[in-house]
Amino acid sequence: MSRLTVGPDLVATLLVFAASMLLRNASVYDPYWSVAPPLIVVGWIAAAAEDGVVLRQVLVTALVTVWAFRLTANWARGWSGLRHEDWRYRQLRAQTRGRLPWWLVNFTGIQLMPTLVVFAGLLPGWPAVAGDRAVGPLDVLAVLVTAGAIGLEAVADDQLRRFTADPANRGRICDRGLWRYSRHPNYLGEIAFWCGLWLFGLAADPSWWWTLVGPLTVLTLFVGATIPLMERRSLDRRPGYAAHRREVPMLLPRPPIRRRIPD
Known part of the structure; x- marks a missing residue:
């Protein structure tokens, strides 16, 4: 347990925070939280020395790396350069201006909190790579x-991405494919990823069952903060989104509710 430390992750976050302040762009942090996990997993494998099961270590490392590569690539597709800053950060800057110093909001709300949430989600990765079952x-x-x-x-x-790239869909609600059955299927996938990592940890060492706190922390972030923020934006920008919320579940998919047409 002494080898399981968040210290290097926090130091790296501080460095990224310093860069974001110098460049006056909080989005400098955005790729960090998806790049860090595979590096942490590799560090844990090295710290585990001869402990752990090689096959499970390979599986966990490969899956976390694929997850990180895909997520970072997805971010890169929407990144237009150092002048680009996520709309959520601009909104937060405007909402806190005159009430809190921006450096404090930037560090605690945009950078430190995601680092800690992702580290919590990654906790089951330690028994997964160090457990000997x-x-x-x-x-x-x-x-x-x-x-x-x-x-x-x-x-x-x-x-x-395909839906929003079509000019004909400007201002419309994406209700095609997976989005027909869940309002946030991408977030459902993200939550499920951390649940899968917890299953790896449970398989390797059941005494670490309590690391379920990791995926629960990720779930709390999405349900308590990320999804409500996205939904408020959609309610403001997309007519009919209130009805869409009544017809399509937030996360767990189900067949869409068919509205009855009056006789």
């Missing part, structure tokens, strides 16, 4: 959940 059926389930989650995110992001 043989690979078994629970690992198979973990692979299916984690790989399926990455695929779900990839498909959902691609469908949304």
Whole structure:
């Protein structure tokens, strides 16, 4: 447990924060939280020395790396240079101007909090790479959940990208493909990814069951902050979104509700 430290992650976050202040752009942080996890996992494998099961270590490292590469590439597609700053950060800057110093808001709300949330989600990765139980059926389930989650995110992001790229869809609600059954299928995939990682940890060392706090922390962030923020924006910008919310579930998919046409 002494080798499980958040210190290097926090130091790196401080460096990224300093760069964001120098460049006056909080979005400098955006690629960091998806790049850091595979590096942390590799560091944990090195710290575990001869502990752990090699096959499980390879599986966990490969899946976390694929997740990180896909997510970072998805961010890069929407990045237009150092002048580009996420609309959420601009909104937060405007809402806190005159009440709180921007450096404090930037560090705590935009950079430190995501670092801690992602580290919490990654906690099951330690027993996953250091635990010595043989690979078994629970690992198979973990692979299916984690790989399926990455695929779900990839498909959902691609469908949304294609929808928004069509000028005819400006101001419209994406209700095609996976988005027909869930308002946020990409976020569902993200939450499922961390649940899959927890299954790896549980398979390797059941005494670390309490690292369930990791995926629960990620779930709390999405349900308590990220999704409400996105939904308020959609309610303001897209007519009919209130009705869309009544017909399509937030996360867990179900067939869309068919509105009854009056006789």
